[in-house]
Amino acid sequence: MIRMRTPASWVVVGLDNGGTTNNSTVLDATGQYLVDKLVETPSLVHEGPDVAVESLATAFDAILAATGTARTLVRAVGLDTPGPASADGVISSKGSTNFSQAAWHGFDIRGALEKRLGLPVIYTNDANAAALYAHYAHFGAEATARSSVSAIVGTGLGGGVIEHGQVITGAAGMAGELGHVHIPLHGLLEPDQPVPVCNCGFEGDAESVASLTGIARNLLPYWLTRFPDHELTRVEPIGKAAKLLRGYGEHGDPLARAVFRQQAIALGRLFTIAANFIDPTGYFVGGGVVEAAPEFRDWFLTTVREHTFLRDEQARAASFALVRDLDMAGARGAAVSALSFLHTSSTSA
Numbered sequence: 388m389i390r391m392r393t394p395a396s397w398v399v400v401g402l403d404n405g406g407t408t409n410n411s412t413v414l415d416a417t418g419q420y421l422v423d424k425l426v427e428t429p430s431l432v433h434e435g436p437d438v439a440v441e442s443l444a445t446a447f448d449a450i451l452a453a454t455g456t457a458r459t460l461v462r463a464v465g466l467d468t469p470g471p472a473s474a475d476g477v478i479s480s481k482g483s484t485n486f487s488q489a490a491w492h493g494f495d496i497r498g499a500l501e502k503r504l505g506l507p508v509i510y511t512n513d514a515n516a517a518a519l520y521a522h523y524a525h526f527g528a529e530a531t532a533r534s535s536v537s538a539i540v541g542t543g544l545g546g547g548v549i550e551h552g553q554v555i556t557g558a559a560g561m562a563g564e565l566g567h568v569h570i571p572l573h574g575l576l577e578p579d580q581p582v583p584v585c586n587c588g589f590e591g592d593a594e595s596v597a598s599l600t601g602i603a604r605n606l607l608p609y610w611l612t613r614f615p616d617h618e619l620t621r622v623e624p625i626g627k628a629a630k631l632l633r634g635y636g637e638h639g640d641p642l643a644r645a646v647f648r649q650q651a652i653a654l655g656r657l658f659t660i661a662a663n664f665i666d667p668t669g670y671f672v673g674g675g676v677v678e679a680a681p682e683f684r685d686w687f688l689t690t691v692r693e694h695t696f697l698r699d700e701q702a703r704a705a706s707f708a709l710v711r712d713l714d715m716a717g718a719r720g721a722a723v724s725a726l727s728f729l730h731t732s733s734t735s736a
């Protein structure tokens with residue numbers, strides 16, 4: 388059962404556009420979400436931009452109806468999609484996994500939705516939306532005075548950098564691509580372990596180790612040679628074995644722990660770079676590992692922390708946390724970006 392609140396003020400709507408569903412939420416001006424669960428409708432992105440924009444409009448109408456919110460209370464809409472896309476929501480000219488049809492290439496999804504709804508639409512990529520949600524969920528009322536870095540371990544390694552409560556987007560919308568930051572490998576790899584390679588072409592970046600792809604492509608093939616009698620040597624293809632690995636890790640399996648230990652060290656080294664680059668208050672970790680059994684989850688975060696080298700002053704100021712409710716993070720982060728856009732434009736006007 389979804390708990391609903393009625394709005395206490397004007398609101399923003401957050402729409403998270405995924406490969407199969409749109410998730411939506413409503414956030415009021417006091418920072419309260421009007422729904423505490425996922426509200427999903429079909430995204431139909433594979434039917435092309437026209438159908439998909441109409442589906443976003445349907446999701447918008449549905450969440451207003453479900454929360455009893457009058458349309459006249461909505462001041463802006465936050466939209467997030469998977470990338471690559473520009474900082475203002477133009478899908479890459481090469482398309483992407485979710486936007487493979489030719490009609491999507493170079494399509495301005497933000498502008499199209501803004502035109503369809505007749506309301507300002509603020510765009511964020513899904514990784515940055517999750518980082519924004521993590522930041523506001525952790526810091527609450529202090530969010531606009533704090534900075535953070537979030538690393539979300541999934542198929543790839545996503546995340547984002549938040550400064551004073553705002554996403555750092557960069558000149559081309561490509562800031563916070565944490566996965567493709569090179570990390571030192573000395574002491575992380577075993578002496579006879581091949582240097583991991585990333586889908587982006589880099590060797591030894593964070594994603595080449597700390598992602599599901601990194602497990603399947605780099606870590607697991609090596610570690611299976613160290614555990615030749617392991618059950619997973621008989622699982623084909625390797626991508627399937629990689630997905631099963633977390634379950635083994637939860638039960639303390641030495642091979643799985645060796646792989647996840649390397650991932651945690653990689654995140655620690657990435658955070659060490661972040662510490663010297665932006666010196667954030669918050670270091671957040673999300674992804675499949677957060678959904679795991681508490682002992683495993685806590686061991687993973689502790690290992691990340693042990694390998695994040697902070698100066699004493701930094702260590703006193705820093706907080707490490709897991710990103711929870713990741714399934715709602717996109718819609719909620721998108722809503723936060725819309726709310727913060729309105730707050731910023733009203734104070735600077």
Ligand SMILES: [Zn+2]
Nearest residue numbers: 567585587592
């Ligand atoms: Zn890469």
